[in-house]
Amino acid sequence: MLEALPPDLARQSVTHSSWTDKRADSYERLAFLGDSVLGLAVTTHLYPRLEPDAYGAGRLTKVRAQAVSGRSCRDVAERLGIPERLMNAAPPEFTGPATEQLARTERVLASVIEAVIGACYLEFGYEQVSEAVVEAFQPEIERALAHPADFKSALQEQLARRGTVVVYEVASEEGPPHERTFEVAAMVDGHELARGSGRSKKDAEQAAAESALESMGGA
Incomplete structure (x- = not known):
């Protein structure tokens, strides 16, 4: 789905704010949008699947928080080759060790995968994107269900x-x-x-x- 994005959206979704004069041209706004789409997609997937008696609102929130955590987003980003896309998108004057370090940072990778989700939502709509999100995050969802973190860690x-x-x-x-x-x-x-x-x-x-x-x- 990322490959089918228009060039401008694809480029913005992997553009760090330090690489552009206008912050609005970076991935930050797209990440803001994608964060909400990610949360809704995982929630919609979990809600009918889990028994109400065993999974109240608090436990559902905990599972979702773990499934879409920074660590989870980083893992998904790495599987999808986001670090390589980030390094390839860096302007020539920014290439080097600093950009390589940036492409390994959990916070950056989590924001970029959210930005990609936001961009795909704008281009393809919620139905297509939600299916792709659940598929991409399936290992993280299953891990959150099988090995839940404590509430303090999730928060x-x-x-x-x-x-x-x-x-x-x-x-x-x-x-x-x-x-x-x-x-x-x-x-x-x-x-x-x-x-x-x-x-x-x-x-x-x-x-x-x-x-x-x-x-x-x-x-």
């Missing part, structure tokens, strides 16, 4: 793609030492994203991360 994967991190703060402690209950807040850039409680700080952090994933929905 951090989501936030890492935005360039932010989560910090867990104990909001309250109640009960005697042998029956202590902790309430923990998941904080991002000084703002509370969600809260969770548990019999240990670790359990409360997991609960807060799960609530945060649910609140983020298609984030």
Whole structure:
């Protein structure tokens, strides 16, 4: 499908912002669009497949977050030959070790595969692209179902793609030492994203991360 893209869209989807005078000519806007298309395609694939009693909203969100994580996007990009396309697209003055390093960076590869999805969506429409996305990400989807990451890891994967991190703060402690209950807040850039409680700080952090994933929905 990438080969069938018009030259301008194909070129933009692998153009780093440092290679052009106009940031709008880079892959960034396409990646923004492709991120949403990717999330919807995987969600639409998972939703009817998984039993409602076993996979509530929180667990579905966790599986999707892992399936479309930066690591997953990088793996798909490498299988599709995106690093080579990136290096070939670099202007002559940018070729060399720096570009080779760029083409191996998870954040860059994740953004480029999202940009490719966005470009394909603009050219071919959602139905064709969603089928291609599910096919391309099938190994990552199966891995997320067979070997789920914990909620904290899934949340951090989501936030890492935005360039932010989560910090867990104990909001309250109640009960005697042998029956202590902790309430923990998941904080991002000084703002509370969600809260969770548990019999240990670790359990409360997991609960807060799960609530945060649910609140983020298609984030």
